[in-house]
Amino acid sequence: MEVGDMKLHMRKFSGASPSPSPSPAAAAAAAPALETPQPFAAPAALQPAPSAPPPTRAAPAAAKPDEGLIAVRAPMLGRFYRTPSPSEPPFVEVGTHVEPDDTLCLVEVMKLFNTVPAGVRGTVTAFLVEHNAMVEEDQILVTIRPDAPAARTS
Secondary structure (H helix, E strand, O other): OEEOOEEOOOOOOOOOOOOOOOOHHHHHHOOOOOOOOOOOOOOOOOOOOOOOOOOOOOOOOOOOOOOOOEEEEOOOOEEEEOOOOOOOOOOOOOOOEEOOOOEEEEEEEOOEEEEEEOOOOEEEEEEOOOOOOEEOOOOEEEEEEEOOOOOOOO
């Protein structure tokens, strides 16, 4: 390639160390040498890498709550918060009577805060997760002792 009085010689790199290119006169005088392709060595038999033990995670809280208690589970993977903001008190405490629509806590995923409702009328008996802890989907967060059904009169 020539641009003005500057000449640029290019060639495909063959993997060997580059050598100075011969002058155009010497290149024209020499017969073009053909490179013979070298056969590739067959790859060694692939051995599977030794499997590492799976990463350990904190086991989710008991998969089944005590008899008579209702388990409120995490709707998704995320961070568990008992308070609406760091400077405010928790939504509810152990011993608090809740209605089905009352918010028990928040689960945050990518800065989106999802409220977790009680889902049942009753009394909060335990929080099974620490504030600001990571939780997995379907992990038990809170247990509630449901109110006894009202006696029906006929």
